[in-house]
Amino acid sequence: MLLTLLADWGYRVEGTEDGDSAVALCHQRPYDLILMDVRMAGLSGIEALKEIKAYNPAIPILIMTAYSNVESAVEAIKAGAYDYLTKPLDFDDLKLTLERALDHTSLRDENKALRVTLAASFDPGGIIGSSPPMRQLLDMLSTIAPSEATVLITGESGTGKELIAKALHANSSRKNGPYVAVNCAALTETLLESELFGHEKGAFTGAERRRDGRFQMADKGTIFLDEIGEISMTMQVKLLRAIQEREVQRVGGDHAIKVDVRILAATNRDLMHEVELGRFRQDLYYRLNVVTLSLPPLRDRVEDIPLLATHFLKKFASKNGKQVKGFTPEAMDRLLKYPWPGNVRELENGVERAVVLLAGEYIREQDLPSAIALSGAGASPAGVNIQDMTLDEIERVAILDALEGAGGNKSETARKLGITRKTLHAKLQRYGVQ
Numbered sequence: 301m302l303l304t305l306l307a308d309w310g311y312r313v314e315g316t317e318d319g320d321s322a323v324a325l326c327h328q329r330p331y332d333l334i335l336m337d338v339r340m341a342g343l344s345g346i347e348a349l350k351e352i353k354a355y356n357p358a359i360p361i362l363i364m365t366a367y368s369n370v371e372s373a374v375e376a377i378k379a380g381a382y383d384y385l386t387k388p389l390d391f392d393d394l395k396l397t398l399e400r401a402l403d404h405t406s407l408r409d410e411n412k413a414l415r416v417t418l419a420a421s422f423d424p425g426g427i428i429g430s431s432p433p434m435r436q437l438l439d440m441l442s443t444i445a446p447s448e449a450t451v452l453i454t455g456e457s458g459t460g461k462e463l464i465a466k467a468l469h470a471n472s473s474r475k476n477g478p479y480v481a482v483n484c485a486a487l488t489e490t491l492l493e494s495e496l497f498g499h500e501k502g503a504f505t506g507a508e509r510r511r512d513g514r515f516q517m518a519d520k521g522t523i524f525l526d527e528i529g530e531i532s533m534t535m536q537v538k539l540l541r542a543i544q545e546r547e548v549q550r551v552g553g554d555h556a557i558k559v560d561v562r563i564l565a566a567t568n569r570d571l572m573h574e575v576e577l578g579r580f581r582q583d584l585y586y587r588l589n590v591v592t593l594s595l596p597p598l599r600d601r602v603e604d605i606p607l608l609a610t611h612f613l614k615k616f617a618s619k620n621g622k623q624v625k626g627f628t629p630e631a632m633d634r635l636l637k638y639p640w641p642g643n644v645r646e647l648e649n650g651v652e653r654a655v656v657l658l659a660g661e662y663i664r665e666q667d668l669p670s671a672i673a674l675s676g677a678g679a680s681p682a683g684v685n686i687q688d689m690t691l692d693e694i695e696r697v698a699i700l701d702a703l704e705g706a707g708g709n710k711s712e713t714a715r716k717l718g719i720t721r722k723t724l725h726a727k728l729q730r731y732g733v734q
Contacts, residue, residue: 302335309395319343323351330633331359333401338365338372346375353380357602358636360401364389425467427460428611431603433596437464444591445471450543452528452588453566455595457712458645461566462526464593469522474562477521480514485527489535494551497542503552515548518561528588529569529580540584563588598640598647605635608644612651613663624655630665638672641716642705649707671701699727 306313314331316322318341322334334352338345349361360382365372373384382401385394424438444451445468453461462481469479487495490504498513514523531539542548543563547556565588574580598605609627617624627635640646654667665673699717706712714724 305391306335306398309398311398317341319345319348319351322348323355326352326355326359330356330629332629333398334359334361335398336361336363338363338376346372346379349376349379349381356633356636358606358632362397362401423467423470425470426463427467428607429601429604430607431596431601433601434604437593437595440593441467442471444468444593446473447591448473448562450563450588450590451565451593452571452591453564453593453595454571455566455568456597456643457568457715458643459595459597460644461568461595462524464595465522465524465526465564465566468564469524469562472522472562474521478518479522479524480518481524481526482514483526485530489532492531492535493538496539497548498550498553500550500552503550507552510550513548513550515542515559515561516557519559520561522562522564525563525565527567528565529567529571529574533579533581536581536584540581540587543584543587598643602636605647606632608647609635609651612648613655616652616655620656622655622658623661624658624663625661627663628665631663631668634665634668634672641702642707642712645707646705650705653704669701669704670697671705695727699724 303313303315314325316325319336320342322336323343325331326334336345336348340348343351345363345365349363352359352361357380361380363373363376363381363384364387365376365384366387373381373386376384383397385397424441427434427438427441429435429438441464451465451468453464455461465481466479469475482492482495484492494503494507494511494513496513496515498511498516499507501507501510525539542559545556546560547558549556571580571585571589575582575585598608609632613624613626616622635647642649650669650672651663653669654663658667699713702716703710703713706716710724711721714721717724719727
């Protein structure tokens with residue numbers, strides 16, 4: 301009866317008789333929504349719900365139960381059901397519930413899809429996410445942003461640490477002051493010292509005039525020290541003094557200069573482990589680690605993938621002058637099942653590539669980078685069949701996919717593949733990849 305009714309309402313519907321086959325079908329193809337009874341032969345509705353949610357947490361599931369068995373409905377909601385309906389079904393209520401659930405998953409409301417609602421005084425800026433880990437992170441952000449506390453932001457590469465730093469500055473009492481960011485990993489020890497503290501004229505070859513450092517530039521504002529775990533032990537000593545005394549001394553200078561800055565730092569390393577190995581000063585670690593914000597990897601916030609993917613789609617469609625309506629269910633299914641070793645940055649790069657190369661109105665699974673298109677699929681994407689490939693050819697495809705997913709960053713690619721950068725370079729040369 302429901303198959304007929306839903307088909308009359310314009311939905312494309314499939315039916316199955318028990319929980320075991322429902323779970324099996326969800327492994328075979330993506331669905332926009334599941335309507336499921338609590339009592340079924342074999343696997344019960346609650347058990348099937350848990351298995352399906354463990355495999356693909358983004359599928360909304362509506363549970364049907366007898367009016368006299370509302371306890372099961374409460375249990376279903378706790379297990380992750382989107383909503384429940386009591387039998388006998390009220391068809392008007394069913395229709396409204398279906399529309400609401402599908403409206404949620406198709407992201408028709410841009411404001412709800414792209415922003416997390418916080419207290420009116422807190423502006424999340426470009427931070428997108430409504431998953432439990434992100435709600436917890438944003439709650440903490442709104443609490444510590446107005447303070448003067450030094451904050452250490454930790455997380456894997458590509459999780460958005462600088463975005464968090466900018467949000468902390470934008471919601472602080474220093475928001476009208478300068479925000480200065482320094483990538484500590486991008487500079488040699490000598491250049492980093494000059495960059496942070498400045499230098500006097502003639503302090504070294506090429507120092508033709510006096511130059512203020514980033515700490516002075518950030519006076520009355522915020523300085524963000526990215527990749528803080530990469531600096532040398534010598535620089536750690538000098539940075540510790542600057543943080544403790546809130547004063548700096550230019551390279552080649554004789555006088556200390558007072559600075560009024562809030563310090564934010566970020567790293568993708570485990571600094572406590574680095575301290576234990578003797579590679580990072582314990583006193584500097586505790587100076588930086590007044591408050592820690594740990595960013596969750598994308599694989600731990602799967603619910604946010606549709607929000608982020610849609611945001612990036614609109615961004616790059618506008619940038620490239622294309623009319624793109626969205627993702628097919630199969631493409632979104634691949635995005636949800638891919639492990640995202642490169643996190644949000646990899647997702648952004650993948651969506652940009654798909655938009656740039658897209659000829660139609662919807663991004664299909666074959667439009668995605670091949671590593672993503674292969675995720676959770678029994679078959680390879682169009683044009684790629686590993687059964688007909690040699691081991692060398694498979695390795696070449698894997699390396700190219702990882703390189704593409706990392707946006708061309710060779711260090712990140714090597715990390716994802718579990719090899720050294722030197723080994724990666726040798727393999728790229730071997731396979732003739734420029």
